Amino acid sequence: MTNVVEIKVNLHCDECIRKILKAIKKIEDIETYDVDTQLNKVTVTGNVTDEQVIKVLQKVRKTAVRWDQANQTLFAN
Known part of the structure; x- marks a missing residue:
């Protein structure tokens, strides 16, 4: 079964992006x-x-949340 997982994660530099891509692969x-x-997405x-992707990103020390949860937090404030 194919799922689409969207995650909010801080992508502030090329090194972060490299680590994230390596982990995802x-x-x-x-x-x-x-x-x-x-979009930091x-x-x-x-x-x-979602849990699998978040766990992998957390292993490379990235704070990650589901995309829909991130947007709810932004609009709640």
Whole structure:
């Protein structure tokens, strides 16, 4: 089953982006991935869950939350 996982993560430098891409590529069963540096958004499609992607990003010391949760937090304030 193909899922689309959208994650909010801080992409402030090229080194961060490199670490994130390296971590994402290790996830099994991904089909595609995209990193949007302007939105600080990582999108992964494949047989993956939000939790799997967040866990991988946390292993490389990145704070990551589901995209819909990040937007709710912004609008709640």
